[in-house]
Amino acid sequence: MTRFPGSAAYGLCIALGALLLAGAQLTGPSGNAANSFAEPKVAELAEAAKEGDVERVDQLISQGVTVNARGKEGWTPLMYSLTGTSTKGLQRLLERGADANLQTERGGSAVSFAAHRQESESLKILLAHGGNPNLRSRPAPPFTTYDVTPIYDAIRGRNPENARILIKAGADLNVRNSAGWTPLMEAAIHRSYEVMYVLLEAGADFRLTDSGGYSVTYYLLDVRLDPKSDVFKSRRKCMKFLEAKGVDFEKEKLRNAEIDRQNEERRKRSPTGNALDP
Numbered sequence: 001m002t003r004f005p006g007s008a009a010y011g012l013c014i015a016l017g018a019l020l021l022a023g024a025q026l027t028g029p030s031g032n033a034a035n036s037f038a039e040p041k042v043a044e045l046a047e048a049a050k051e052g053d054v055e056r057v058d059q060l061i062s063q064g065v066t067v068n069a070r071g072k073e074g075w076t077p078l079m080y081s082l083t084g085t086s087t088k089g090l091q092r093l094l095e096r097g098a099d100a101n102l103q104t105e106r107g108g109s110a111v112s113f114a115a116h117r118q119e120s121e122s123l124k125i126l127l128a129h130g131g132n133p134n135l136r137s138r139p140a141p142p143f144t145t146y147d148v149t150p151i152y153d154a155i156r157g158r159n160p161e162n163a164r165i166l167i168k169a170g171a172d173l174n175v176r177n178s179a180g181w182t183p184l185m186e187a188a189i190h191r192s193y194e195v196m197y198v199l200l201e202a203g204a205d206f207r208l209t210d211s212g213g214y215s216v217t218y219y220l221l222d223v224r225l226d227p228k229s230d231v232f233k234s235r236r237k238c239m240k241f242l243e244a245k246g247v248d249f250e251k252e253k254l255r256n257a258e259i260d261r262q263n264e265e266r267r268k269r270s271p272t273g274n275a276l277d278p
Helices: 007-023 041-052 054-062 076-080 086-096 108-118 121-128 150-156 160-168 183-189 192-199 216-221 230-246 249-269
Strands: none
Touching: 041 054, 041 076, 041 086, 041 216, 041 249, 054 086, 076 086, 086 121, 108 121, 108 150, 108 160, 150 160, 150 183, 150 192, 150 216, 160 192, 183 192, 183 249, 192 230, 192 249, 216 230
């Protein structure tokens, strides 16, 4: 089981909570348009977009329905359209002026939701219409979030293709989240090794360290996997890539053990029990 040094255990709790929250957000705040949007016509627009009924979308917008109207928790018809399977409504809303970068009160956006999905067409459409591949998820109180960009959503969704799409659009490969982790670390923590390999190929910096002094090798090594599993094979592929770049995992084990020792000494000296205290 992976250990998380210093205050990183707190970050892990945030990460897991955010992951669960992301899944819940993809169905909308209440699960249906009528309860998600107070204005009936806006609810109808959201539902039409979800179902891919572009004629009805055009009719409602022509009748004066605001394309970027807000529902519960700040949801928009564009975000709601992602709860369906058709991309036609999503496309038409964007063509009629929908903003791909609006965020819910919890910090989610159409781009982040699309990055988490298993299909990739929605993400391509959003980015083609001004979606920001580096949009930070910044929530409004009392909500909290993991303060991530869409590349983290692709990691959580275990979608290598979405990662490639975001990278091509200019996603920052080394952007840190609120726990101090990089996308590579996040991928290792979530065992999203296929996405991790995409990040490595694209040039993500594997030498960066977190607030505890650990590089991504710590999170790669400190996990138990079935050697016959596909996950194990995917991790091994990442490790071979790093070895080709000069990483010596035996030396990394010794380095990580020394950092463990130093952090434990700091924790013992700290009045709060936090190894990251000054």
